[in-house]
Amino acid sequence: MSEHWLLGKRVPRPDAIPKVTGEAVYTDDITFPGMLYGAVVRSPYACASIRSVDTSRAEQLPGVRAILTPTNSSLFSTEILYAGQKVAALAATDPHTAQEAASLIQVEYQRHRAVFDPIRAMSRDAPVVRPSRSQEFNNVCSHQRKERGDLETGFAQADIIVENTYRVGIAHQAYMEPHACVARFDVSGKLTVWTSIQGQFNVRASLASMLGMPVHDVRVIAPEIGGAFGGKTSLIMEPIAVVLAKITGAPVKIVMSRQEEFIDAHPGPGCIIHVKTAARQDGTLTAEWAEIIYDTGAAPGAPTGNFDRTRGLYRIPNFRYDIYSVYTHKLIPGAYRAPGALELTFAFESQIDHLAGELGQDPIEFRLKNAVDEGDLTVDGKVYPTIGLRESLHQAREQIKAVEHKPHRGIGVACGKWMNAIGASGVILTLNEDGSVNLTSGAVDLTGVNTVLAQIVAEELSISLDQIHVQTRDTDVAPYAALSGGSRTTYGMSLATQNAVRQLKKDLFEFASQHMPVSPEAFTVADGKVVPRDGSHTGIPIRELARIAMYSARGPLTVTGSASDPSWLADSYIFITQVAEVEVDPDTGEITVLRVSSFQDVGFALNPMLVEGQIEGGIVQGLGWGYLEGLVFDKGVVLNENLTEYKIPTALDAPELVPVLIEIPSADGPYGIKGVGEPSMVVTPAVLANAIHDATGIRLTETPLVQDDLSTRQGPLGNM
Amino acid sequence: MKTFEYITPETIDEALELLGEGAQILAGGTDLLGEMKRGLATPKRLINLKGIQGLADIRSIPDGFLTIGSLATLSHLAEHPLVAQHYPLLIEALQRTASPQIRNIATVGGNLCQRPRCWYYRHSAFPCIRKHGEGCFAMGGQDRYHAIFGGHRCFIVHPSDLAPALMALDAEVRIAHADDSRIVPLTDFFVGPRDSLTQENILTRQEILTAIRIPVPPDNAYGTYLKVSERKATDFALASVAVSIAWLDTQVTHARVVLGGVAPVPWRVKQVEEMLIGDELSGKRIERACERAVDDATPLRHNRYKVALVKGLLRKALHAAHRSREKGEK
Numbered sequence A: 001m002s003e004h005w006l007l008g009k010r011v012p013r014p015d016a017i018p019k020v021t022g023e024a025v026y027t028d029d030i031t032f033p034g035m036l037y038g039a040v041v042r043s044p045y046a047c048a049s050i051r052s053v054d055t056s057r058a059e060q061l062p063g064v065r066a067i068l069t070p071t072n073s074s075l076f077s078t079e080i081l082y083a084g085q086k087v088a089a090l091a092a093t094d095p096h097t098a099q100e101a102a103s104l105i106q107v108e109y110q111r112h113r114a115v116f117d118p119i120r121a122m123s124r125d126a127p128v129v130r131p132s133r134s135q136e137f138n139n140v141c142s143h144q145r146k147e148r149g150d151l152e153t154g155f156a157q158a159d160i161i162v163e164n165t166y167r168v169g170i171a172h173q174a175y176m177e178p179h180a181c182v183a184r185f186d187v188s189g190k191l192t193v194w195t196s197i198q199g200q201f202n203v204r205a206s207l208a209s210m211l212g213m214p215v216h217d218v219r220v221i222a223p224e225i226g227g228a229f230g231g232k233t234s235l236i237m238e239p240i241a242v243v244l245a246k247i248t249g250a251p252v253k254i255v256m257s258r259q260e261e262f263i264d265a266h267p268g269p270g271c272i273i274h275v276k277t278a279a280r281q282d283g284t285l286t287a288e289w290a291e292i293i294y295d296t297g298a299a300p301g302a303p304t305g306n307f308d309r310t311r312g313l314y315r316i317p318n319f320r321y322d323i324y325s326v327y328t329h330k331l332i333p334g335a336y337r338a339p340g341a342l343e344l345t346f347a348f349e350s351q352i353d354h355l356a357g358e359l360g361q362d363p364i365e366f367r368l369k370n371a372v373d374e375g376d377l378t379v380d381g382k383v384y385p386t387i388g389l390r391e392s393l394h395q396a397r398e399q400i401k402a403v404e405h406k407p408h409r410g411i412g413v414a415c416g417k418w419m420n421a422i423g424a425s426g427v428i429l430t431l432n433e434d435g436s437v438n439l440t441s442g443a444v445d446l447t448g449v450n451t452v453l454a455q456i457v458a459e460e461l462s463i464s465l466d467q468i469h470v471q472t473r474d475t476d477v478a479p480y481a482a483l484s485g486g487s488r489t490t491y492g493m494s495l496a497t498q499n500a501v502r503q504l505k506k507d508l509f510e511f512a513s514q515h516m517p518v519s520p521e522a523f524t525v526a527d528g529k530v531v532p533r534d535g536s537h538t539g540i541p542i543r544e545l546a547r548i549a550m551y552s553a554r555g556p557l558t559v560t561g562s563a564s565d566p567s568w569l570a571d572s573y574i575f576i577t578q579v580a581e582v583e584v585d586p587d588t589g590e591i592t593v594l595r596v597s598s599f600q601d602v603g604f605a606l607n608p609m610l611v612e613g614q615i616e617g618g619i620v621q622g623l624g625w626g627y628l629e630g631l632v633f634d635k636g637v638v639l640n641e642n643l644t645e646y647k648i649p650t651a652l653d654a655p656e657l658v659p660v661l662i663e664i665p666s667a668d669g670p671y672g673i674k675g676v677g678e679p680s681m682v683v684t685p686a687v688l689a690n691a692i693h694d695a696t697g698i699r700l701t702e703t704p705l706v707q708d709d710l711s712t713r714q715g716p717l718g719n720m
Numbered sequence B: 001m002k003t004f005e006y007i008t009p010e011t012i013d014e015a016l017e018l019l020g021e022g023a024q025i026l027a028g029g030t031d032l033l034g035e036m037k038r039g040l041a042t043p044k045r046l047i048n049l050k051g052i053q054g055l056a057d058i059r060s061i062p063d064g065f066l067t068i069g070s071l072a073t074l075s076h077l078a079e080h081p082l083v084a085q086h087y088p089l090l091i092e093a094l095q096r097t098a099s100p101q102i103r104n105i106a107t108v109g110g111n112l113c114q115r116p117r118c119w120y121y122r123h124s125a126f127p128c129i130r131k132h133g134e135g136c137f138a139m140g141g142q143d144r145y146h147a148i149f150g151g152h153r154c155f156i157v158h159p160s161d162l163a164p165a166l167m168a169l170d171a172e173v174r175i176a177h178a179d180d181s182r183i184v185p186l187t188d189f190f191v192g193p194r195d196s197l198t199q200e201n202i203l204t205r206q207e208i209l210t211a212i213r214i215p216v217p218p219d220n221a222y223g224t225y226l227k228v229s230e231r232k233a234t235d236f237a238l239a240s241v242a243v244s245i246a247w248l249d250t251q252v253t254h255a256r257v258v259l260g261g262v263a264p265v266p267w268r269v270k271q272v273e274e275m276l277i278g279d280e281l282s283g284k285r286i287e288r289a290c291e292r293a294v295d296d297a298t299p300l301r302h303n304r305y306k307v308a309l310v311k312g313l314l315r316k317a318l319h320a321a322h323r324s325r326e327k328g329e330k
């Protein structure tokens, strides 16, 4: 891709410095005179009915301004479906008074029998969390089936069948900045909300519909955001802050504590996967059957819709997958970076490894034998275009060959797939009178997208990067942008920016042809100038054209750019192979993850530094969820509700990370890019489990892997 | 958060006078503040020791002891040249304690007096026996991190990494009281649930831990501290072992073996020490010592792995000791 001069270059993020120096403004930094602070009362019980809420003592506390309860607000229910569910809320003059008032509210509960395990919840005698969608089972929230061929024939053709049950625990996204929001009505009744969120327009739509207001009367501002990873896609505290602000007439701020994050945010879901995979002695896969049971907690939230988006790596002629989500009396899960992919990849890629082992085949050769190719069908029956699965396997094979074998070490390999969304994307591009450019976007910058958009504008106009000013502005100012998620942001926003900047070029060329004897189509840009392609004229600097246009009848050169896709997902197939090297202490069974290498098809890396950052971060998060993390419950109550006991990886837990970028351009992506925000974390738990198996001979089927009985890993181990 | 009085006395005597019902000592605050935020500690008066001159000093004194003021930070101790020279085992323990940021604030006294980390004890929803409530929720509950030794109606483990290491070095503590002060071997400092279900050491409300003394280890002594935790930093021990061994020729003449993370107190295994003394440290003997160390283990539902872990850690530590002696010979 050497035709670009700036795309594909390692450009640092300009927002990095204000973030590390503390200059960046986050939601909790927003304050107003007379602002009130909200606090929430939560149920300690997982399943109960509220008999009464006594607010009299809290009302008497000086500084308390408003109290919301199930009696006076539809935001709260008297039916409790999980421990941590909000029961009441209040606003007070300072956070301490708010907390104290919350503790003075007396709630009387009638407790009921609860159910926490999704398999238990499916049995006909289990307590009903919500009405079941199934005739056969209790508490079914959703069920879908994916099928092809004939299972019986497929299994009959097989020489070997491997059957296992995998369990993945509930993992919090553990973003640094907890959910926070400020709500304020102005005298005209217009609402402004500052919030830590991935998509400001989603918040605007939800709040406007809740309040029955037109969207233009609701302004949502997303200040800098301290991480999200899918955990900030839906409203949590905003409706409460808005109602409290409305009642009191004062701005209201609510910041969730870390404890509240762990008991009432939307973590990655728990999942149980029972799977049978079959192959012939020669290594040909013949059939696969699986029952996938998501724990969706007290309401729909588990990401059950992404099966085709993340599976379909191998030619399996006969398959049936039943995907359930099941209600339990637990908190409601949500999206966590490539929602649905990590748990499925863990199970299915462990199966592949298991089968290869049983057949005595090399795990890479086994995968290559069955890997899908251009022209093969996805699970849902779409036809694959050119894809990078084989290439990533080949590169992984070379890497493995170079690894020196040592005692107590293991090497694992696993593959993954993901597809990015596009989403409605708009930008405004203005050529300033000095030739610099402002780009206004409504997309929250989580990953460095604004840096990349600046690169695109600079590239297309052949002007230097410091002439481009990209800003995320709020819903009153910026054009619509779908939420930053689904690996869509750079993809969709780059498309919109590409459209905008190409329109700007067209306008420039038209304007330039009034000043040079050249037709608009014959122009190009070079070194910051508009020049005829045939060199018939020395050209005019863009800076000059901008100034002339501004003060002529033409007026300022301002354009918009848009992009979207009705099918939600782009035709962009991202394949990854990862290789993990681990070491097991023969005395203690302790595992050290030495190195994880990731061979990922990224289409085209607009900014390799940012792409590598996404991959490295993803691997460490995957290691977190798969290896270390998981909410621990007792009777529905989260025990590890803080970052001491809920153990995310530290720098010392992170292995050496080797991101290798494979560039097989996507057909319809801008500059051939593919989404890179999510897929990197998908494979890591599987690859670690496979490496641990290689080192010890033990196949771990439950996350967090570290909580296996270490003793089984001690002693002279495995197949070394 | 409840209001409280905050006082910074300038002498130990002043501090002792301020003690009493509702008063609590504040050192680095890395544990106490967490306890206060969760409503586990509700002091009416906080006595901040950081105004007392000399309480953070680390000195060697003529009679061969190292004296560590209770207010010395963990970082300060880990960086002290005398520690590097005589007690490398302490450095190993300190390097595996919490995180650099916490070590810069946490004090040695506070580390020995820190409260249990049991998640039922720390959680507001579980009124357990250690909070003057009823019963132990870990029994029959989520007991992966709990005790395999010495539990009795309560199955906390002592969270300190420093305590087993200091105990293996025969440390003593100095305790100040308005009337007199006393010196107590660290082995007698900690209190298990058979003796108290609400406190983990012998300090009364009227007392302050002022210093820790460590004798110079015997000649040819080797010490090591090994710890296994799920996360490589900022994590408490699943199990740990502190070992101090000395030899005359090939014969073990001195042995201390103390386990961490497996009992309500740092768990000294005297039966192992006794069987090691007077003999060579052969592979066979090491295996027997490892078995012996877990003789009286009574694991709960989900923490049987700790039995194997203790054996593995002890095996590793004793082999390291053996190797170091062989190296010393060459």
Ligand SMILES: Cc1cc2nc3c(=O)[nH]c(=O)nc-3n(C[C@H](O)[C@H](O)[C@H](O)COP(=O)(O)OP(=O)(O)OC[C@H]3O[C@@H](n4cnc5c(N)ncnc54)[C@H](O)[C@@H]3O)c2cc1C
Pocket (backbone or CB within 6 Å): A644, B024, B025, B026, B027, B028, B029, B030, B031, B032, B033, B049, B070, B071, B096, B097, B098, B099, B102, B105, B106, B107, B108, B109, B110, B111, B112, B113, B114, B115, B159, B160, B161, B162, B203, B207, B208, B209, B210, B234, B235, B236, B237
């Ligand atoms: C995230 C995290 C991870 C941790 N990991 C580890 C670990 O891996 N290993 C480990 O060993 N520890 C660990 N800790 C615990 C930490 O080491 C202790 O919190 C610290 O040592 C306590 O010292 P402090 O000076 O802050 O004590 P404070 O918090 O001030 O006091 C603790 C308690 O001791 C009492 N006290 C303090 N000094 C005295 C005194 N001189 N006389 C009488 N009573 C006194 C206080 O009243 C209070 O009850 C961790 C802590 C945290 C927060």
